[in-house]
Amino acid sequence: MDSPRLSDRQLQAFQQVMECGSVSGAARRLFIAQPGVTRLLKQLEHDLGFTLFERRRGRLVATPEARLFYREQLRVWSGLETLRATARRIREREVGGLRISAMPLLGMTFLPDVLAAFAPQHEEARIELATFRSEQVLEDVVTQRAELGFAMLGGGDERVESEAFCLESVCLLPGDHPLAARDRLTLEDLHDQPLICYEPRDPTRQSLDRLLAAAGVRPRRHLQVSLALQAARLVAQGAGITVIDPLSARIFADKGLTIRPFTAELNDTFYLLTPREQPLSCLAQAFIGEFRTHFSATLRGTEPPGS
Known part of the structure; x- marks a missing residue:
């Protein structure tokens, strides 16, 4: 049997019926007449090759196959939402957004100080700083939820680019x-x-x-x-x-x-992490430059320029 041809409209109708428990409720949510919902369901059943609903005592009851298909539909649509969110993040980054994920060592005090010096030079940019454990920071950069990450992990991870910084x-x-x-x-x-x-x-x-x-x-x-x-x-x-x-x-x-x-020598090393497949935005590159300036000044025991 050929792969079923599934339209978004069919799947929307199916989801609404599963959630509402009735064709009439689904029709109200979709702003269409009830016969339209019924037609979409019958088309979907035909394309899938199995029955989705049975009518018992005047009520629609989902078949086991429908419940299984519904769970998979939610999983796939959740993935699509993640994909759409990724597209939004990429678009926002291109127009001047920057999200930084950092371990507490840097995220609680040092990076806010860097941002305080950096932000006035980029007043139109939307900049976010989130603080997590190093494991989550690495995951944020790998999935490109963050363009920059600061973590104790990731130095040998092939999924990211990394630059080591040593602390005595x-x-x-x-x-x-x-x-x-x-x-x-x-x-x-x-x-x-x-x-x-x-x-x-x-x-x-x-x-x-x-x-x-x-x-x-x-x-x-x-x-x-x-x-x-x-x-x-x-x-x-x-x-x-x-x-x-x-x-x-x-x-x-x-x-x-x-x-x-x-x-x-305790070999304290943290890493600046960036996505391997994503070129850095100009804003991210500028922030890295500001970070290096502040980091070097702090290790020397001096104030960074402009402080």
Whole structure:
């Protein structure tokens, strides 16, 4: 049997009857007469080659085949909506829109600062910044829900283009802590210190744990957090010390806290992700340039131009 010829109008009539439970209700929704709906259903049944509805005690009852076909129709139409949304995003991007998906490390503080400097130069552009875990950021870029992504993942993913940025970790301490007198801190300095740490699956936590174990260093760990800002906040309250990225640490530089370089190499790397098959818009390229300027200035401990 040849593949059925299905028209949008037939499928719309079928969907409305399934949802309303009657031809009359479907006719009202479609703004056509009831005989028109009945005709569309009969055409669809003919094209499909099986019965969709049976009349029992004056009511239309969907057959098992109709229910199965309806579920598949909803799945396909949901995919079409996703496709239409993708087309809208591409169209909006071409006329000056930019969506950025970022992990909390950058999305909570650093990227808003970059946007504050960037947005006045592009007042006509619509720019969105969303914050998710790295796994979702990668998915957003792969599916092109976002044109730019910042994540701890994706460096070796063939579905995206990636650029690596390295962060040298620092120690954040209360201003009156005895270790604040030192120019830089080592692994050994953490021994028996109240260390505020990240979750066990965090890459920075894992790297630090391996180095501490190899050196035989045992800090006191009774507080565990998910985000760098949480750790920094606890340090500000005198709850301990933490190993943190310099982007988050800089926010607390004027809060009476001390920032010291940390000699251990934790290989903290995040990635700027872009879609592999989609050329970057001019707006995205301009934002990347602004990001690089701010990132370099922050690592040098200076203010970016125009700040």
